Amino acid sequence: MIAPPPSGPVPWDKDFAQKLLFDMLRIRRMEEKCAELYGEQKIRGFLHLYIGEEACAVGALHALAPEDNIVATYREHGHALVRGVSMNAIMAEMFGKRAGCSHGRGGSMHLFDAQTRFFGGNAIVGGGLPLAVGFALADKLQSKQRVTACFFGEGAMAEGAFHESMNLAALWQLPALFCCENNQYAMGTALGRSEAQTDLCAKAASYAVPTLKADGMDIVAVHEAMKLAVRHVRDGLGPFFLELQTYRFRAHSMFDPELYRDKAEVEQWKQRGPLHTFSARLKAEGKLTEAEFLALGAQANAEVQASVDFAEAAEWEPVADLLKDVHTP
């Protein structure tokens, strides 16, 4: 178990703090609705929920600039949403509608959005890391001040792609920020059952990449750590590795019976849930009233309902378009 969040006041003004809380709420409510819609068979395929891990995406993405590149995984609904992809477009994508952010061709695991430089939605574990190296290389060659932030789970660190990417990024001193969301399980395999070296920062550090570890259940810790990481990369000091220790409260996907972990363990982590701990802190510090909290929740619920209505009403792509978008016309 990692250490509880550091005490001390939240170092942000009320507006910013509430904004981040609201984004966590939006992800949570959207995904709770997704699980429901999955039961109704409105959403099909694989659906990997981020519930419990919201502080990671929200804290991290709010430290990035609009011109930065984001590369994410198949557990990316939250990242896409916080990055600025509309909930309507995300929901429509999960429904498989043409109005979806990948025009219904990708689904839950392949959310993409050119406008916000959101490059997936990569569902091969570790597959996004070499891509991120390439983005960072392109930026270095074109002298752009951009940061490429690559999100992946600790499971990806067993893949060769992690090691090759870390070496390339360090060798070429590229502006890449590797953000590992360590949720303790690669699908059903606990870190200690799959990795000889369970100190993830030590693995990254072996490639001469500077590292930092933060409590991924604490949005303050995540955001402040990410700010340091982003500054390092943007200042041209080369790649950075950030480990966020977190936990997913729900199953790996909707097909997972969760035979590999104790209910007590899940309950223990839920005590540290990012939403209720942060809202409690804000209330205690006078940065949030109960009425404001309820209003934020209602606003998130309304956005979710509107997105479901939008997705329901959206059109199916005609089958005549099947072969579209294999090649550039």
Next chain:
Amino acid sequence: MKMTYREAIRQAMHEALAADPRVFLMGEDVGKYGGTYACSKGFLEEFGPERIRDTPLSELGFVGAGIGAALGGMRPIVEVMTVNFSLLALDQIVNTAAALRHMSGGQFSVPLVLRMATGAGRQLAAQHSHSLENWYAHIPGIRVLAPATIADARGMLGPALADPDPVVIFEHAQLYNMEGELPDYWRCDIATAAVRREGTDISLITYGGSLPKTLAAAEQLAAEGITAEVIDLRVLRPLDTGTLAASIRKTHKAVVVDEGWRSGSLAAEVMARIVEDCFFELDAPVARVCSEEVPIPYARHMEEAALPQMPKIVAAAKGVLGK
């Protein structure tokens, strides 16, 4: 102008690097070593280490980085030493480069050019002699080229770099030392097959390293009074079925020559297309000459026996002709 296939590849890359600052070359030993097949000799000195980028032995990593760089606004030429090693990068090529445009709903194109050597014939045994062009030709989302002439070695890279989607170029290792005349007009498309020799009795359809052997077979057949038409596929995906059909309509008979193993080969695909499109034009069953179904052996006589050779092609053609 007389030059080698290697020099033609070199000139094509030189032209691209000089013309477009977005173009850079990346791969194992492309820089200081000058390229495993010496195709980039002198480039490091001329274009510098940023654009002539030596990589570690990380095929998955640097091919994926090529894809990312292409998405990020560059026009990378990524050299994988041989098709055998490209298997280490297959995930990035198939699951990312080929799929990205489609799975993003058409938002992102990947203007990546991947070059790699392929094929057997140099006694390099079972891990350095694969001919797996067909695996790549199976994948929607990528274009697959096999330059087999000096002109194509010189001409295909330009349009490949101009293609907004991933292009894989297979250079048969036996061709690098081939010498020939570079015609004045060497600029070419990357869409059509080519008739390399006209004939009326039978169509010999091939590509890449098998083209010289097939042309030699046609010469041998000519000496025996048989005029064979030789088709060079050039583009392995998408296949130019129009040129194939036109030839079959003329000759009504065909032999497909392919260095890939017979089962599930590109030859099998070509035969299927002929049967689909030209069944009633055929006067005889279509035949093929492929590699024997064995990992390529080291011993010279065994390696030669495993590969398509001129006498086998001649025999197959005569078999189809009933001679």
